[in-house]
Amino acid sequence: MDKYLKYYEGKRILVTGGAGAVGCILVRNLLGLNASVIVLDDLSSGYTWNLPQNDQRLLFVKGDVVNEVDLKRVFNEEPQIIFHLAAFFANQNSVDYPERDLNTNALGTLRLLQYSAMYGKLERLVYSSSGCSIYPSDAPMPFKEDLKASLFMGTPYQITKMVGELYMNYFYKIKGVPVSNARFFNSYGAGEVPGQYRNVIPNFIFWAMQNMSLPITGTGEETRDFTYVGDIVDGLLRMGFMKEAIGEAFNLAAGREIKIIDLANMVNRLTSNDKEIKYLPRRKWDTKTRLLACNEKAKKVLGFNPNPDFEVGLKEAVGWFKENWEEIKNSAQFGPGASSAVRGKS
């Protein structure tokens, strides 16, 4: 077994937002490596059915990263490593509810860092940042980690996810907390429940499986650097272990562009959906017509090695939908009339 994977054996790991899309896959991986896992999640967009059941090594704490009683509760378990994934997700949600976004993503991250600094025993705190908040829409592609950030953001979520990185860097430089910033780019694969504020892939699969027409907000020529959740989790595990990751930021991205129209056609093919695609106007904040990250730094420093085959993860996601259809159908959060206008991206 690789050294970075072996490292987790017997460790106590806190995963905030562990019942969410990426969190549930990370938790499964950690348990598979024989770690003990504490999940702190308020279940606002996560689901306990999505976590392993009856595993003594998993402690689930329903609570809020902003709430000090909940933070004390999980720090009492003496975690050695934290993966901070809890967030108010994502762009459109933050446009609709900017104060809730500020509360969880900024204040929640600050409180977690304050407790981490006071606790003083962390080996690592890995933060799930977002490529879409760090790189401006007019930046040269592929985005490299050292690009200058913009002062003009498209959504409150982009602002607060960046604030999270700024707090991480402050607590690293001034308070000595060993942090590492992971910049995700549109995660996809098993584990993400569709919904009004979710990513495009689970929503497309959800609608296509019900033989509905897939809505594209834009021309369909827009691209995203969709990254398989298993690869993101592998990158996180590397960042939680490697000394070279401390105080650094890494793009955890596949490093390839997929057009939304190609994605829609692939989803329709994999689900045998014959309904025609429909086109809707692009949302006002949705100014990023292309997203492509450079993953050279992650490859070089972490040994990150994402799967180049996009369809493998997509097939896995469709399989996961089929296996968990009843739970997914009961959990999917869509507001009235939402399905016609959603193509959420983180």
Ligand SMILES: NC(=O)c1ccc[n+]([C@@H]2O[C@H](COP(=O)([O-])OP(=O)(O)OC[C@H]3O[C@@H](n4cnc5c(N)ncnc54)[C@H](O)[C@@H]3O)[C@@H](O)[C@H]2O)c1
């Ligand atoms: N999924 C992506 O494409 C993507 C892209 C960029 C960045 N990210 C970041 O990665 C992280 C994980 O993303 P995800 O797709 O798993 O999101 P998610 O919404 O599925 O998971 C977030 C989890 O945090 C929980 N949560 C929300 N507010 C909380 C609070 N105040 N206290 C405790 N728990 C709370 C939710 O219930 C959920 O289980 C997030 O921080 C997100 O901003 C994700």
